[in-house]
Amino acid sequence: MLDEVWLCDTTLRDGEQAPGVGFSYAEKKRIASRLASAGIDELEVGVPAAGADELESIKKLVGLQLPTRLSTWNRAVPGDLEASFQTGVRGVGISIPVSDQHLQHKLNKSRAWVMEVMGECVTLAKKEGKYICLGLEDASRADVDFLLKIGQEAERLGVDRIRLADTLGILDPLEVHLRFSPLLQNINLPLELHAHNDLGMATANAITAIRSGFKAVSVTVGGLGERAGNAPLEEVAVALKYILKRPAAFDISQMNSLCSLVSRITQREIPRAKPVIGADVFTHTSSVHLDGIRKDINNYQSFPPESVSRKHQIAFGKYSGMKELTGLLRAKGVLLDENQRLELLMRVRSLSSQKKSPLAASDILPMVKSFL
Template sequence: MNHVHVNDTTLRDGEQAAGIVFSAIEKIAIACLMDAIGIPELEVGIPAMGGSEAEAITAIVQKGLKTALLGWNRAVRSDIEASIACGLRRVHISVPVSDIQIKAKFKGKTNLVWDRLRDSINFALDHDLFVSVGAEDASRADESFLVEVAQFAESLGASRFRFCDTVGILNPLTTAQKVGKLVKSIKMPIEMHTHNDFGLATANALAGLQAGAVSVNTTVNGLGERAGNAALEEMIMALKRLYQVDLGMETSRLRELSQLVVKASGIPLPPWKAIVGDNVFAHESGIHAHGVLQNPQTYEPFSPDEVGWKRRLVVGKHSGRHLLTNLLSQHGISLNHEESQVVLDSVRHLSVQMKRSLTVEELIDVVTNRSMSHGIV
């Protein structure tokens, strides 16, 4: 766990989410910010798509970033030629490994898995490329067949093997079992690629790392096909805080990166989104707010500035007097016990009517109105 390698695929699998299109300028901006944060590798897209996709990939390559850049390819020579044309020196080659995928893509002809892998890997290595091989739908593949594919790819000279939970059907226990078996069967590094169909992408990716995988595929905000992928920000902070593995990245820019992807994708974050959501460091309820005012660690697992965010104390239906008086004191308003209870009752009533918490301006208006009608302050 002390040598985890992050390979972010926001610009490939993230953009494959239904309805998402990044412009070339947006892709470049996202790549540059991830480079500045210290993400060591980016899967920048699918060169074989050509057109604007290839142009954007080429433009990113020409930026001369420190991060390694990888192109996603089918096990087809023309795909790899497209990656080379974009200036990429690293390629990911994907092949189906489950019966359902082999039947759908290769008409059930298992021999094509071997033939396509051999031809594509040899072609890539002949051009001095770094080769990563991806086992599509590995989680539903026959385990013996999966091992054979991995060993074959390794024997041909591949440098990394991606274990894909393509439809997100694993749990941490089954992930650890399958990945652990694979780790014992090959020497080359294993990369986790997990999907969030059952809300377990990050947990499964971590389980795979604990079982011996050393690389992980992520996306910013968990963006991706269907329910998305393991979220970059969740992986980085889970490793840092839960496993004491600091990857040396500038985590204080994670919120900034999240918002950049929100803007580019047009998809807003739910406020409760882990690590970077609007409500992650927001406190309304009386017990929680009182505790945070005494010591933030009572209800926060880490400081908001670690991810470039801030703490918010808001008043609403569940607020108590400690929070109310604290917020008002910041605006030079002091209330005694009886006055604060009157205002608090009004705040709770108004919050129920509005079905949300109150802004600071609305809170001050409540105090002002009460002052005029009841002689408060």
């Protein structure tokens, strides 16, 4: 049997770095509680070093004793870790830039410095008995041999997991596999991919990482996150179940309401065509598709909408056919002759095109009055 994949949610940390997003404790509590009850494997809940309010908020989340591991994000700075220790979280993430671009042009540090501070911070966290996730920032632009050296030293130091970050979202699925295969082959630590979505490939990259042998992936609800966001929890979780057929603890039936909750809290509307959670993703208008669905639902169903608490819907638009319109009229007890139904269908198609949106029964039935 294939190993279970870990979904490590960072909505409350990386998600909060999205422009204009900021969570109160009450909002963090609601989101964290819902994610934990749905079976998320880990919650990255914030950055204690950001200030006293953040530290206190995380401490309160720890006090909820949620049925999942809570972790924090920290720079490779002892002071950051000391702040995290005060919260009582079980896990700490230690993030270190590893590309020469970041080392030379952001920190003005050397590769030797990376090894030194990694050892210092990991040793400090081990003394506190913490689960340690070593985050390698900008791993997508780092020298692979250097990544391998870091990974081997991390294993020696007793790190629990290594997170490889595609910080700029520049990887494609094939490069994910090729770039990180040496680590998978030579390091006996679970690997996690932290994929950003700048080029729209975060979900594909996360799935490729799992296919390649990664144990974990970072996700956020709705893909919330810095710039273009992160790999969306809903997309990754559904792909795990229905494409990879891999076991995961997360209950996808709670996904729709969870995404709606985060949408309301952040005041960010879910795009209509957003995979899994968009309003239109299970709505059919084309007569060709509807005919196929009537014959066999799997003709045009990639996965059952009921699994995420949704259902198939019919809407009327430019490509609607006579069968759907006749069925609607019959259900409403309306009798029109063939010419009238054809004229009504033309009006429906025209109105849908004018409104730039599909029509519901409530839009169509008033149009019937002109024929009666």
